[in-house]
Amino acid sequence: MTQINMNFASPRLMLVTGGAVKQVAEVLGKFGLSRPLVVTDPFMVKSGHVQHCLDPLAAAGIAASVFSDTVPDPTDTVVETGVAELRKGQFDCLIGFGGGSPIDTAKAMAILAAGGGKMRDYKAPFAADKGTLPVIAIPTTAGTGSECTRFTVITDVERDEKMLIAGLGALPLAALVDYELTYSVPPRTTADTGVDSLTHALEAYVSKRANPISDALALSAMALIGANIRTAYAEPRNAVAREAMMLGATEAGLAFSNSSVALVHGMSRPIGAHFHVPHGLSNAMLLPAITRFSVPGAEVRYAAAARRIGFAAAGDGDAVAAAKLVTGLEQLNKDLSVPTPAEYGIKEADWTGKMALMAEQALASGSPGNNPRVPSAAEIVGLYREVWIGAASNR
Structure with missing residues (x-):
């Protein structure tokens, strides 16, 4: 048998069940978090789908702010806008709610806010191991797996290049995997x-x-x-x-x-x-x-x-x-x-x-x-x- 040489990284908590999103306030409480910035997309807001996340938080007395300017293929310019929004408040965590794009954006925001500069500075093979705030990921599609990976993919608008950003800074603290959120996916x-x-x-x-x-x-x-x-x-x-x-x-x-x-x-x-x-x-x-x-x-x-x-x-x-x-x-x-x-x-x-x-x-x-x-x-x-x-x- 060949010698095994591996390491394995995953979120500290993964809640995988129908209706998992209803426990979002409880999950934040486990980690002493109470001031989230929810990162989502315009459709989630317009359709009211984001309320699946916001309502349980409100019921628990947690006032969440929302950043919803994400785009289908996350860009460095949107991430920079998100970081500016992040710095306006006293947030202690990010909640990525939506498909892979909002979750990837939230991850990139945490990394960029921690180190500054430009998103391209963190392009692989750079080890992006630092994130300024923990990310809680709540996927609404069954696809990217971003809720449990140490990667985010961001487009450099100026260079027209999709950049792989890899490191522990992109690994969510927790993931709430709720298949009921996918019913409305076309x-x-x-x-x-x-x-x-x-x-x-x-x-x-x-x-x-x-x-x-x-x-x-x-x-x-x-x-x-x-x-x-x-x-x-x-x-x-x-x-x-x-x-x-x-x-x-x-x-x-x-x-x-x-x-x-x-x-x-x-x-x-x-x-x-x-x-x-x-x-x-x-x-x-x-x-x-x-x-x-x-x-x-x-x-x-x-x-x-x-x-x-x-x-x-x-x-x-x-x-x-x-x-x-x-x-x-x-x-x-x-x-x-x-x-x-x-x-x-x-x-x-x-x-x-x-x-x-x-x-x-x-x-x-x-x-x-x-x-x-x-x-x-x-x-x-x-x-x-x-x-x-x-x-x-x-x-």
Whole structure:
């Protein structure tokens, strides 16, 4: 047996149950916190969904302020605005309420407020281990896993670059994982965030930095997501499917936070930065082609993933199972109506014109180095081209 060399980080408290958000005041009380700034988005405020968080706080006599200027792909400028808001009050914690964007914004605010400067100063490989205030994370989508990871992804507006920020400063103090908050999530978001969490689990499992604990979490997440993603997409109020997807997303988040993501995420971030494609959707666009490229580097692991997701049978040999993984991911995209880059509205000239820069940015993120088959810049450009050609042939 090879010697194990790993470390594992997670929130100090994780409350995973239907109705967990109702206990937010109690959770703050456990840590002696009473002056929260709730970081959310405009839709959560306009729809009244944020009241799921604010009402229990008010009932406990906790007056919360709200910062709701977050955007779908968090930017350094929004984070700076949030830090300015944070410094106006005597807050002792941040509550990230919403999808991955508000939670990522809250994490980045804590890091930037602690060290000052610009958000780009904290870009990986910098170890962003300091946060000025603890973050309580309450996700309303089953996808990013941000509620339990030591990562946040922020776009540098000036440089048009999605930056990976990694460190213990981004790790929430507590996470309240309440699947009932996902009932109102629309099908497109359910699909995109679901594939995002599946990608987290798969990449954590095949990563060169995988470890026994991340393996167990990734395998469990793949089984939950594989069995329930189509039902959650087709039946938004199916409690069993929603609960399974929420648990799977959290397990996948813990898995990749303590292992790593790999080539899909490395190539996905530039697509989001340049073409404003939602993160989970850009992962879905890339996942089949990149999996096909990567299988030779870890066929046994990809085969095990195919069996766990449900794409391959227990008796299938590794080569057969790995091939079924690729075709299964392609079929899943069709079943979830995942648009191609062309169908999303990206122009071919714009896509091809950015491929070299996107490849450079993907490699700079470090994520491709964790892939079981590490690509060159030219191979990444080739993969971007393959994704586009596939898009053209499917129009």
